[in-house]
Amino acid sequence: xxxxxxxxxxxxxxxxxxxxxxxxxxxxxxxxxxxxxxxxxxxxxxxxxxxxxxxxxxxxxxxxxxxxxxxxxxxxxxxxxxxxxxxxxxxxxxxxxxxxxxxxxxxxxxxxxxxxxxxxxxxxxxxxxxxxxxxxxxxxxxxxxxxxxxxxxxxxxxxxxxxxxxxxxxxxxxxxxxxxxxxxxxxxxxxxxxxxxxxxxxxxxxxxxxxxxxxxxxxxxxxxxxxxxxxxxxxxxxxxxxxxxxxxxxxxxxxxxxxxxxxxxxxxxxxxxxxxxxxxxxxxxxxxxxxxxxxxxxxxxxxxxxxxxxxxxxxxxxxxx
Amino acid sequence: xxxxxxxxxxxxxxxxxxxxxxxxxxxxxxxxxxxxxxxxxxxxxxxxxxxxxxxxxxxxxxxxxxxxxxxxxxxxxxxxxxxxxxxxxxxxxxxxxxxxxxxxxxxxxxxxxxxxxxxxxxxxxxxxxxxxxxxxxxxxxxxxxxxxxxxxxxxxxxxxxxxxxxxxxxxxxxxxxxxxxxxxxxxxxxxxxxxxxxxxxxxxxxxxxxxxxxxxxxxxxxxxxxxxxxxxxxxxxxxxxxxxxxxxxxxxxxxxxxxxxxxxxxxxxxxxxxxxxxxxxxxxxxxxxxxxxxxxxxxxxxxxxxxxxxxxxxxxxxxxxxxxxxxxxxxxxxxxxxxxxxxxxxxxxxxxxx
Numbered sequence: 288x289x290x291x292x293x294x295x296x297x298x299x300x301x302x303x304x305x306x307x308x309x310x311x312x313x314x315x316x317x318x319x320x321x322x323x324x325x326x327x328x329x330x331x332x333x334x335x336x337x338x339x340x341x342x343x344x345x346x347x348x349x350x351x352x353x354x355x356x357x358x359x360x361x362x363x364x365x366x367x368x369x370x371x372x373x374x375x376x377x378x379x380x381x382x383x384x385x386x387x388x389x390x391x392x393x394x395x396x397x398x399x400x401x402x403x404x405x406x407x408x409x410x411x412x413x414x415x416x417x418x419x420x421x422x423x424x425x426x427x428x429x430x431x432x433x434x435x436x437x438x439x440x441x442x443x444x445x446x447x448x449x450x451x452x453x454x455x456x457x458x459x460x461x462x463x464x465x466x467x468x469x470x471x472x473x474x475x476x477x478x479x480x481x482x483x484x485x486x487x488x489x490x491x492x493x494x495x496x497x498x499x500x501x502x503x504x505x506x507x508x509x510x511x512x513x514x515x516x517x518x519x520x521x522x523x524x525x526x527x528x529x530x531x532x533x534x535x536x537x538x539x540x541x542x543x544x545x546x547x548x549x550x551x552x553x554x555x556x557x558x559x560x561x562x563x564x565x566x567x568x569x570x571x572x573x574x575x576x577x578x579x580x581x582x583x584x585x586x587x588x589x590x591x592x593x594x595x596x597x598x599x600x601x602x603x604x605x606x607x608x
Numbered sequence: 609x610x611x612x613x614x615x616x617x618x619x620x621x622x623x624x625x626x627x628x629x630x631x632x633x634x635x636x637x638x639x640x641x642x643x644x645x646x647x648x649x650x651x652x653x654x655x656x657x658x659x660x661x662x663x664x665x666x667x668x669x670x671x672x673x674x675x676x677x678x679x680x681x682x683x684x685x686x687x688x689x690x691x692x693x694x695x696x697x698x699x700x701x702x703x704x705x706x707x708x709x710x711x712x713x714x715x716x717x718x719x720x721x722x723x724x725x726x727x728x729x730x731x732x733x734x735x736x737x738x739x740x741x742x743x744x745x746x747x748x749x750x751x752x753x754x755x756x757x758x759x760x761x762x763x764x765x766x767x768x769x770x771x772x773x774x775x776x777x778x779x780x781x782x783x784x785x786x787x788x789x790x791x792x793x794x795x796x797x798x799x800x801x802x803x804x805x806x807x808x809x810x811x812x813x814x815x816x817x818x819x820x821x822x823x824x825x826x827x828x829x830x831x832x833x834x835x836x837x838x839x840x841x842x843x844x845x846x847x848x849x850x851x852x853x854x855x856x857x858x859x860x861x862x863x864x865x866x867x868x869x870x871x872x873x874x875x876x877x878x879x880x881x882x883x884x885x886x887x888x889x890x891x892x893x894x895x896x897x898x899x900x901x902x903x904x905x906x907x908x909x910x911x912x913x914x915x916x917x918x919x920x921x922x923x924x925x926x927x928x929x930x931x932x933x934x935x936x937x938x939x940x941x942x943x944x945x946x947x948x949x950x951x952x953x954x955x956x957x958x959x960x961x962x
Contacts, residue, residue: 349758402946403900405702405758406890410942413887417936424932526880530766533759543759575778578770578881585763589755 298591299538299555306562314569320446322565327447328440328516329561330554331454335509336528337535337553338461339502344536345465346498347478347545348404352393353506353532354525355415360386360507362419365428365520368435375435383507389415390503391496398492419522428520439515450512457505462550474498478545530581534560538588542596560584648897648949652912656919663923670926676799681792681869683918684803688862689885690892690914691807691814691907696855697893698818699831699848700902701757705746705765706859706889707882711875712772713739713856714863718781718873721788728785735864736857742768743856747849757852769881781873792868803865808911810861815907827851832903859885887938891917895945917941 311318336353343350364382367373373381393411397404438449465471476484477494485491506525514520537543538559539552563584564577644650663670689706696703717735720726726734746764750757794802818824829837830847838844862885867873878885894900895916896909917938924934 396943400947400950402950406894406900406942406946409886409890410939410946413939413942414936415939417933417939420932421930421936424930526883529883530762530881533762537759543756573774575770575774578766579774580770582763582766582770585759585766586749589759589763590753593753593755 296551324446331450339505340532341536351408352412354528356506357510358525361510361524369430386507390500394496394499398495423522680804681801684807687807687914692858693889694893704761707878707885708769710859710863713860722781722783739856739860747852751845789871
């Protein structure tokens, strides 16, 4: 019981439950099937964005190009279907490959030059976004097949939308990989202490590249899901992902220096952000304030994580003396 | 770290002690000129001249009076944005909220002038004070929490911009004092923009600060080695707060320069959350050789770096590569710059020049 209470995901989970109850009582339309469907759609896409950043936070780095990769994959997906007439499943796989390659490029540059991930991904953000704008000239691809539109919006089991399936699948696989497979252990080891990981025989450049590859893949997946959701291949997809991609993992208890992330916590972080956004809409509060709330949530979450760290250190010191 | 502060001292040591054979004596002895030839600043000057020649041969319009004037005016803003990031980079941190602070301060200045009708000097000072205040908020939160500036400024970037958009309802202020708007359109000798003069003057002031004042040196020392600085009696936390405050003020100045250039304060002038400023903000200092780990600064390098970036942008636009592709080239440029810097440093280390 104590273990449950102290786990990373408990705090966000309690807040999520509390928020659902309070908002549900104050405004019953919040719990209507339609609203739940909308909420789940937002959570599904945003969870991919958050996981894409989380895997990089796990190795103690950051990826500024998450949005740019997602946008590039999104317009590639839309463009391949509209201009080349490629069937949507193949176009989706190709777009995912583009994301994977973009991630590998990021990872390889970071791993083999030793330049900070911040600078590399800032440069690649600009390169990927530039390619996106160069191809589309800022015009969206409108001809998205009806199947894709349906998959991006409709439900397979009322009120569960199709998009929930890939989201849950990714969450489970990611959890299994991080906490049950040697690869995940190595990723967390590199994030926890790069030097020690290297000494114990882990190939750090390889792990860094793999983590960035996963990040690129998930960002591309989010981009593709959004094309279905928005029903068009928008070049601006990904422009506003940066803050959210950091907010959700941090709310979920991730430590930015690496080595500690929580899949369930990140998922709940995404849910909290989605609920707050919905509440602002439901109660007719200015949508511009979403940005303020997101920033405030980040500050609150990193403050809480830091406080827990300091307290743990103090307890350790007290136990030692 | 002492390289920029006093190159002469390092010279003497290297010349006397490392004279062991292998490398020819000539290269080791008088290596101050050689080091200048290998410096970022010299490399940037060569690149600026090279690209100026290339662009002017390919497109004669590049050297027209208006083109040069526009180039200087655009460079002025990019230089100021670069300075704003530079003064935080020297502490080993970074400031993602430069764009957000720049726009928020400019909007505040615009509001003062339009809604309250204050004279332009007060509008300008009000904007700068807002920038300094927002920067100080960043600094205090970072120092008090002990967290990295990346995550704090990521959060405040969202908060500042959100509050600004909420208060202004995304409306522009177009009734800017004609004096201020006139300043941005003024031409000195028909080619030089007073905005560029402003940036150069600020650059000189920053050089003086970091080279000749105790405050500037304490800021640098805090970035180079916070622990050692603390032990030698420097109040590192205060210095870091000052750097963030200065960064906010310079970002505000960049925003106000944009207001003066366009004659209006527009909430979208730095893109969503001010993200459009991030690339120019890092390009200038990184090209100019300011170390991202802190402790070393090159004001001239940042100025030249930002100028080169602006020149490449306008040159590429003149050559009609398509406005949309320019961002890709700038990204590749940043990548090339950091790789070149890596190669240069390993070359210097091999030759024992550092």
